[in-house]
Structure formats: C-alpha cells, structure tokens
Amino acid sequence: MEYAAEAAQQNYDGGIIFVSYLISVIGAQTTLELLNRRTHITGLYNWFLLAAAAFVMGAVSIWSMHFIGNNSLTLTVHDSTYQLSYSAGYTFASLVVVIACMFLAFIFVGITEDAKITRIAPSGILAGLGVVCMHYMGKLFNDFN
Numbered sequence: 001m002e003y004a005a006e007a008a009q010q011n012y013d014g015g016i017i018f019v020s021y022l023i024s025v026i027g028a029q030t031t032l033e034l035l036n037r038r039t040h041i042t043g044l045y046n047w048f049l050l051a052a053a054a055f056v057m058g059a060v061s062i063w064s065m066h067f068i069g070n071n072s073l074t075l076t077v078h079d080s081t082y083q084l085s086y087s088a089g090y091t092f093a094s095l096v097v098v099i100a101c102m103f104l105a106f107i108f109v110g111i112t113e114d115a116k117i118t119r120i121a122p123s124g125i126l127a128g129l130g131v132v133c134m135h136y137m138g139k140l141f142n143d144f145n
Contacts, residue, residue, distance in 0.1 A: 008075040008082075016072035020065045027061030041111055054106050058099035062131055067091070094137035101130020 034053035038046045067086075075082045105127040109119050 006077065008077045011074045011076065013072040013074070017069055020069035020072070023068060024061050024065035027056050027059075027065070031057040031061060035106070035110075038110070041113055050106050050110055051103060054103035055099055057106075058102040058130070058134075059095060062102075063095050063098050063134060066135065090137050094134040097137060098130045098134035101126055101133065105130070 031053045034049050034056065038049045040046055070084055073084060105123040108123040108126065109115065112119065
C-alpha cells in the first residue's frame, strides 16, 4: 500500500517565543550580576555565587528558555493538531546536565584571577557541549500527543 507523503504544517505562537526570549535575557543578566558579585576566587560565599550563577544560567537562561520556546510549536497534519511532549525523566536529566556543564565551565574560568583565552575557549566549548547534551537528552524520547 502506498501513502502520499504530506508535510506537517508548522505554527508558532509569537507570544510564547517572546516570553522565552525575555526569560533568557533575565537569566543571563542575573548570571552576570552573580558573577560580578564574586570578590575573590576562594571562600565559601564566592563558591556559592559561582554555583548560583551556574544554576541560573543552566536552569533559566538555557533550559527554561528552550522548553518554553518549544511549546510555541504546533503541528497540523490532516486537520489534527499535535504538540510536543517530553519524558519527565530525560527532561529532568537534561536540566541536571546543563547546570553541571555550566558549573564546570564557570569553575574553569573562575579559579584564577586572570582571564586568559586558554581558559575561556575550553570553557566556552564545555558550555556549548552542555547545551548540546541538554538539547538532545530532552528530545531523546519525545513524542507527539
């Protein structure tokens, strides 16, 4: 039996995309503020600020922005509407991974007082890998309902 291939019609909600953007900006500004409040590379308070910055960058700026933005997508096929849904376990695991990667990236840059390209470049690569891992883990077992 042959079936005619029909592409799904994609619709995006601009309001949800805008909220996703605002959340990302607010999270990034909060991360910068937390990192600016660090007074030294040692001390419990400074490590707390570094961990808080990693949490905000990972959980708010990256993870929340990504999944809120994904909720703007609606697919229509044969007059039926579908929206993405995610496995709770893999979605939570993607949150943990992105926060851990941001923490490691911030540690790599923040353990010295000198900002050098030899520390910034690998830190950026690590942060990027965290985003990639989060993206694919969260979508690993998604389905439509």
